[in-house]
Amino acid sequence: MKKTDWQYLVDTLLFLCIVGIAFIGFLMGLFIPKGPTAPESAKYFLGLHRHQWGNIHFYLSITFTVLIIIHLILSWKWIKAKARQIFKGRWATALILTAIASFLVLFLFWSLYPKVPGAYEDYGIRAGERARRQQLSKEGYPIREEKYKETHGEEHEETLTRGRLAEDTSGILITGRMTLYDLEDKTGIPARKIADKLGVPSNAPLNETLGRLRKRYFFTMQEVKDVVTSLMKK
Known part of the structure; x- marks a missing residue:
């Protein structure tokens, strides 16, 4: 292949990479919701989760970077000649600047971009939440204690739930990380039936964690246990 053929291919x-990067950027920025308050079912597009689209975006970015380097190598003679034509004896300085x-754009x-330490406070859970809180504490930022207690209270409740259910006649281990579909698989009770007993509306996603x-x-998790136990007895 001629050099011009390689340039055309690169x-x-x-072009294909930048279109993909832009498409996923708009997709994640405008259409796929983020954060802990958004239902997990809404974070899927064409069967892929938001994080999976992020991975594709990352791989495309790496490919784009490699292709840019190849493009510069193939076009270096033209770039150098054009810089000499425009900037004369200062062409090297112009290219360096x-x-x-390109790095100054990132710095800009x-x-x-606004730096609000508490803006993503609700994004972390468990170990991630604790690590984030410790970092903010080291930096001297105030921490909302009620959020901390709520997170640790949830862990404590889950631990107690595991202990209680180990002795329960249903013999089913129920944790906050399970979904109603998980309960359906373990008990044979339709997820929708359990949801109705718990007062979960019909439009709520059943693949959300408890x-x-x-x-x-x-x-409460205790109510989930009671509902499952009562339905299994019927």
């Missing part, structure tokens, strides 16, 4: 692949400017976005559902619809 430029075509660059252009390279530096970083400096302009930990999130109980916060949203105000039931």
